[in-house]
Amino acid sequence: MAIPFEFYATIIAVVILFILYVKYAHSYWSRKGIPYLEPTSIFGNVENPIMLKLGHMVNFKTCYDELKKRKEGFGGIYFVTEPLFMAVDPDLIKSILTKDFSHFQGRGFVFNEKHDPLAAHLLNLEGEKWKTMRVKVTPTFTSGKMKYMFQTLVDCGGPMIEHLSHLCEKEQNIDIKEIVACYTTDIIGSCAFGLECNSFKDPNAEFRSYGRKIFSVSFRDKLVEFLTLWAPYIITNFKIKTISDDVESFFINAVKSILDYRTANKIKRNDFIQIFLEMQEKARAEGTEAFTINEIAAQAFIFFLAGFETSSTTMTFCLHELSFNQEIQDKLREEVREIYQKNNGKLTYEGLMEMKYMDEVVNETLRKYPPLPILNRVCSLDYTIPGTNITLPKGTKVIISTLGIQRDEEYYPDPMKFCPERFSEENKASRPNYTFLPFGEGPRVCIGLRFGMMQAKAGLAMLLNNFKLTPGADENYNIYFDPKSFILQKKGTIMLKAEKLRS
Numbered sequence: 485m486a487i488p489f490e491f492y493a494t495i496i497a498v499v500i501l502f503i504l505y506v507k508y509a510h511s512y513w514s515r516k517g518i519p520y521l522e523p524t525s526i527f528g529n530v531e532n533p534i535m536l537k538l539g540h541m542v543n544f545k546t547c548y549d550e551l552k553k554r555k556e557g558f559g560g561i562y563f564v565t566e567p568l569f570m571a572v573d574p575d576l577i578k579s580i581l582t583k584d585f586s587h588f589q590g591r592g593f594v595f596n597e598k599h600d601p602l603a604a605h606l607l608n609l610e611g612e613k614w615k616t617m618r619v620k621v622t623p624t625f626t627s628g629k630m631k632y633m634f635q636t637l638v639d640c641g642g643p644m645i646e647h648l649s650h651l652c653e654k655e656q657n658i659d660i661k662e663i664v665a666c667y668t669t670d671i672i673g674s675c676a677f678g679l680e681c682n683s684f685k686d687p688n689a690e691f692r693s694y695g696r697k698i699f700s701v702s703f704r705d706k707l708v709e710f711l712t713l714w715a716p717y718i719i720t721n722f723k724i725k726t727i728s729d730d731v732e733s734f735f736i737n738a739v740k741s742i743l744d745y746r747t748a749n750k751i752k753r754n755d756f757i758q759i760f761l762e763m764q765e766k767a768r769a770e771g772t773e774a775f776t777i778n779e780i781a782a783q784a785f786i787f788f789l790a791g792f793e794t795s796s797t798t799m800t801f802c803l804h805e806l807s808f809n810q811e812i813q814d815k816l817r818e819e820v821r822e823i824y825q826k827n828n829g830k831l832t833y834e835g836l837m838e839m840k841y842m843d844e845v846v847n848e849t850l851r852k853y854p855p856l857p858i859l860n861r862v863c864s865l866d867y868t869i870p871g872t873n874i875t876l877p878k879g880t881k882v883i884i885s886t887l888g889i890q891r892d893e894e895y896y897p898d899p900m901k902f903c904p905e906r907f908s909e910e911n912k913a914s915r916p917n918y919t920f921l922p923f924g925e926g927p928r929v930c931i932g933l934r935f936g937m938m939q940a941k942a943g944l945a946m947l948l949n950n951f952k953l954t955p956g957a958d959e960n961y962n963i964y965f966d967p968k969s970f971i972l973q974k975k976g977t978i979m980l981k982a983e984k985l986r987s
């Protein structure tokens with residue numbers, strides 16, 4: 485059967501209309517009179533989102549480098565056809581994140597709260613809902629509470645040291661990423677949910693399995709991420725879940741049964757859930773309700789999600805650098821051991837806070853490898869860029885390339901060199917503000933900053949006190965990032981050799 489002429493004509497018309505649409509979409513920034521980077525394909529300034537080679541985080545760094553080369557303090561780019569405004573100048577970044585926060589309160593992540601209850605967490609919420617939740621949750625992370633949880637961290641470090649001690653007797657090449665992920669999963673399971681996760685004894689323990697599942701990006705996750713950024717109306721109007729059913733039911737049921745068990749048995753634990761429970765009891769005594777079960781589950785879920793992988797990648801990258809930089813490793817071990825000795829061979833909260841070089845080493849790791857390599861905001865009110873007559877309309881998506889800034893040689897000369905001294909008090913004071921943003925800044929700064937730093941430093945102190953680490957066979961110093969991951973991660977594993985040291 486001959487294919488009718490109308491069929492070909494329709495196809496050609498659709499293709500022409502599509503090309504015209506993309507051309508029109510890609511003229512947004514020139515129509516607005518804002519400096520911009522010319523899109524390089526129909527995917528704008530990023531790669532084909534399905535066949536990623538470098539990953540968007542690296543693509544955004546390239547855009548930052550190009551705008552910087554052109555001496556622009558900001559500029560427009562395109563994520564496919566979506567226009568994104570990239571801030572480059574640290575003063576403008578300060579205005580967006582802090583000074584003019586009232587114009588940039590949200591991140592622009594979309595979800596349907598009724599249909600997708602676990603997604604109604606602090607990272608996603610906006611406006612009044614975010615403000616109220618942030619105020620409620622802030623007491624969870626005071627330094628007093630951190631100090632109180634410190635012993636749990638040390639207790640979770642014991643099985644890690646024991647596991648690595650056995651492993652290094654038998655194996656030359658050790659997957660350090662998996663080991664520290666088990667350590668941070670055990671901590672967050674214990675501190676957020678009051679559960680012993682036992683990831684070292686049972687590698688398929690539920691929390692570790694869910695952790696792996698959430699971070700192994702499936703085709704569905706990629707599609708949802710793409711829709712979130714590109715066609716948010718599809719997510720809200722077609723009620724597409726950003727969190728899959730099994731993850732949702734696992735976390736909501738876990739929280740429900742923990743709450744029921746504790747209320748029935750009047751059990752008190754030293755964890756985040758306890759803090760929610762106490763707020764709930766106080767509110768009930770005053771005749772109100774502090775949180776619903778779904779709200780508690782959503783916050784505990786984000787503590788789990790934001791808490792274990794960020795800290796474990798920080799530790800992994802740090803160990804990678806230390807294994808290739810033995811003199812830094814030795815200097816750090818010397819400090820760790822000195823402070824252990826001062827505290828009768830124990831790791832204490834006060835001792836950890838005293839470790840100045842540890843602070844420099846971890847900060848340098850977070851500089852070179854920021855786990856979240858971009859910050860994003862959405863303009864909630866029209867905004868005139870300070871010192872210009874350019875107005876960004878409400879709804880504009882704003883992006884800040886932390887990876888670009890923290891590898892910018894104007895602020896960090898020889899940026900690929902791992903040099904903890906960059907974070908001495910003197911060197912820190914010589915750099916402009918808002919050029920070190922691994923935890924973000926302003927009212928939406930990471931709420932778990934202290935907790936994340938504390939667990940990473942405690943884990944590193946315990947490892948260095950016990951082991952000398954060197955690169956595994958075939959391990960390269962230069963790292964190729966996993967293009968599919970939205971957290972900065974090495975593609976594949978990081979293999980190290982560990983040698984047990986005498987105490």
Ligand code: HEM
Nearest residue numbers: 606607787790791794795856922923924925928930932936
């Ligand atoms: C090394 C560890 C960590 C790093 C590098 C990190 C990084 C970040 C960054 C970059 C943001 C966005 C900030 C912004 O947009 O300005 C963020 C937000 C957040 N982080 Fe972390 N994080 C870490 C650990 C943690 C931990 C341990 C928790 C919880 C237990 C946590 C919970 C959160 C939450 C709830 C938010 C959203 C805050 C809000 O929007 O109000 N993070 N984190």
